[in-house]
Amino acid sequence: MTERTTIRRAKIVAIVVLVLLALGAGRTVLMRHTNAKALEAGTADYxxxxxxxxxxxVGAGGETVLLPGSLQGATQAPISSRASGYLKRWTKDIGSLVEKGDLLAEIESPEIDQQLSQAMAAREQAVASLGLAKSTxxxxxxxxxxxxxxxxxxxxxxxxxxxxxxxxxxxxxNVERLRQLEGFKRVVAPFAGLVTRRNVDVGxxxxxxxxxxxxxxxQADSLRVYVNVPQSYANLVKPGQKVGIMQPEMRGQSFEGIVARTAGSIDATTRTMQVEIALPNKxxxxxxGAYVQVSLPLQASRDIVISTNALIVRGDGVRVASVGAGGxxxxxxxxxxxxxxxxVExxxxxxxxxxxxxNPPDALADGDVVTVAKDAEKTDKGDKTGKGEKKA
Structure with missing residues (x-):
């Protein structure tokens, strides 16, 4: 009885061991299969x-270009004299504001005075001769x-x-001519403005x-600004456009001007077009004469605009990589x-x-299939740059 019981127990133990071994082997096979699937999926993903x-x-908002410019008066003229002589006196100095017709200087010209007296005497002789001829x-x-x-x-x-x-x-x-020369002895302002230079003194x-x-x-209450616009922007500048004008020394201040006219041609030396801007200066x-910066908004361009980091520059020229159906x-x-x-345009x-x-990879070729990274994927994956995965 005891021997039978022992044999039975041994059989049960053997069966249990075999079952456990079978379960272990099955679990191992299952784990290997699962790991193989995961590895395959991971490899495909990578x-x-x-x-x-x-x-x-398509560009529709236009661009703004910052260009250097110089200020000039709306009207600027050198004031010279038609009469010869010596400067008797000057009445306006640099920085003086003058009105049209204001006296700037007087010239002393004895020669003109003598010529005028002689001409008046000659005219009297002509009057007498005419009277005699009429009586005759x-x-x-x-x-x-x-x-x-x-x-x-x-x-x-x-x-x-x-x-x-x-x-x-x-x-x-002749008398009238000399009287006009006499009038030129008074140098007057031809327009209202600011005296910016005086080149003579008494005597x-x-x-x-x-x-x-x-x-x-x-004329300082109205200014002109001249800028040279590069050839690539010349066709986009039109009269009537509003522009912003800034002087570096006046931080935070901006002045508004209007494009008055353009040269309509490109300078062959500089490849630029001159543009004149009218600027009130009440x-x-x-x-x-001051240096300014002109913020010139250009009229809208209808050309295509892309990011510069989308360009692929190779020996066969400049290209871009377009992603179509199926990546x-x-x-x-x-x-x-x-x-x-x-x-870039x-x-x-x-x-x-x-x-x-x-940021296309260097090895990217025509016909390659790519996956567009989404924000969530980029967050989960991080910056993976291994051989299996390239992130641009």
Missing amino acids: AKLYVKTARAT VDRWEALRAKDVVAQQELDEKRSGYAQAQANLNAASA DLIDGGSGKPLFILT GGVLMP KVRLLPVKLGRNYGQS VTDGLAGSEELVL
Whole structure:
């Protein structure tokens, strides 16, 4: 009895051990299968090429360009003298505000005074000669009526009278000319403005034909700003546009001007176009000649604009990687226009609706399949840059 019980117990123990071994083996096989599936899934996941994309857009808001400029008075003129002589006195100095017609200086010119006196005396002689010629003609006409003198002699007297009349006209014109020169001895302001330079002093010899300016007069309540716009922006600048003007020394202050006119042509040397901007300066805050910065908003461009980090520059030219259906990549050749720093204009090669790969890997080729990384995936995966996964 005891032997049977022992044998039975041994069989039970053996069966239990076999069952446990079978369970262990099954568990091992199951774990290996599960791990293989997980490894396969992980390997497939790591084999995907994750990229970040951005859509190409059509420029519609225009751009703003900051350009250097210089201020000038709306009207600026060198004030010279037509009369020669010596400077008798000046009445306005630099910084003086003057009105139109205000006296700036007087010139002492004895030669003109003497010439005027001589011309007036010559005119008096012409008046006397004309009176004598008129009396002579009257007498000879009376004699001719009595047939005392020949017609030829009367015609000669009439010709003398006409010559005397012409001499009087010439003498009067000479007097008027010298009187005008006398008026030029007074140098007056041709317009209201600011005296920005005085080049003469009392006693200086003034040569009326030299063209040397006595004063520089500038209209300071209205200014002009000249800027040279690069050729790439020239077609986008139009008269009537509003612009912002800033002077570096006046922090926080901005002034508004209007594009008055453009040169309409490109300078062959600098490849720029000159633009004139009208700027009111009622308070006289801005000074002519100052350096300013002009914020020039350009009219909207209809070209395609993409991020600069979407460009692929290789030996065969510039391309971008467009992601299509199923994540398939197409490398598209493009032509670039203006560079705005973080973005660039594409003039040819895109329609404006493409999804473009940002920071494309160097090995990216036409026909590759990529996966667009979502925010959640990027957060979970972190910065994986191994061979199996490339993140752009």
